[in-house]
Amino acid sequence: MKVAIVGLGYLGSAYKRVFPEAVIYDEPKGVGTREEVNSCDIAIVAVPTDPLPDGSLSMDIVESVVDWLETPLILIKSALMPGTVDRLVEKTGKKIAVSLEMIGMGNYYLDPSKYPDPLDPQKHQTLIIGGELDTASKCAEFLWDKMSPNIRIHLIEAKEVEMAKLFENAYGALKVTWINCMYDLVEKSGKSFIRTQQAWSSDSRVDGVHLRTLSWKRGWKSHCYSKDIKALARYSETVGVDSMKKLVDTMVEINE
Structure with a gap:
């Protein structure tokens, strides 16, 4: 197959x-x-979806690209507001799927011995594609040819993928928020954060990813975290889920 990016x-x-x-x-x-x-x-569409003043992600560039694309298959890699792919398929009649990376930037508190290089999709462990089954299957087959033979493939609905991506980044931000609050409490108590953190994280139920902070490296500095969690808050507001919006708003406030 001939590929365009x-x-x-x-x-x-x-x-x-x-x-x-x-x-x-x-x-x-x-x-x-x-x-x-x-x-x-x-x-493969990988264009910016920058944040708007209300917290939602701008779909303008994605929609503009989809409008002029004439390829038989369109695979969107950009972060999207939930419901975007379904709306574009209904509007254009084109075969559109969405596949979003389920691992963030590799230099953000990740153990390179355990987690694959996000800049090398051929080493990724999971491939998640959302869209109408026929379209998603064709995109999966196309990507599978270049991926690890052991990769796990999930074909689900487009809106589920769009939400999962926002949840993925929001969960990473939640863990960073937690460990920074923990740091503040331990330091205020006059005790060693490293000793306390190591004792707590020795429990096998605690995954250490995103659960390390240093006095000179506080909070998250990720552009993707900042824009995606605000998009999640906005989406939660539009569907009337106050609990998620309150949680995300609090995380943003603490990080600032």
Whole structure:
């Protein structure tokens, strides 16, 4: 299959490693043409979804790209507001699926011996694709050819994937918030945070990822965390789930 990658940022660059012969299109960088993209069998869309003032993610660039794409398959890698893919499929009639990375940036408190390099999708352990079953299956088959033979593939609904991505980043932020509050309490008590943290985390039920903080390295500094958890708060508000919105708002307030 002939592959196109639309957007050469963090995700687009990662998939360029998987598909080195892919047609590349990045309009702001003046790379490639739409005609070249539309000659391909599948387009991997990895464009920005920047935060709006109300906390939601802007879908403008994604929608604009989908409008002009003519490839038989469209696979969106960008973070989306839940419901976006279903709405775009209904609007355009195109075969669109969404597949989002379930691991964050590798330099953020991750143990490289345990967690795969997020910049190398071929080492990822899980592939999660959402969309209509036929479309999602074709996208999964296409990606599986380049992934680890041991990868676990989940084909679910698009909205479930869109929510899962926001939950994934929000959960990482929740753990960072917890360990920073724990740090404050232990330090205020005049005791050693390292000794206390090590004693607590020796329980096998405690996963150490995101549960280390240092006096000079407090809170989260992740752009993706900041935008995605605010998007989760906004989505929670739109569907009337106050408990999640209150939790996320508190996390943001503590981190600031």
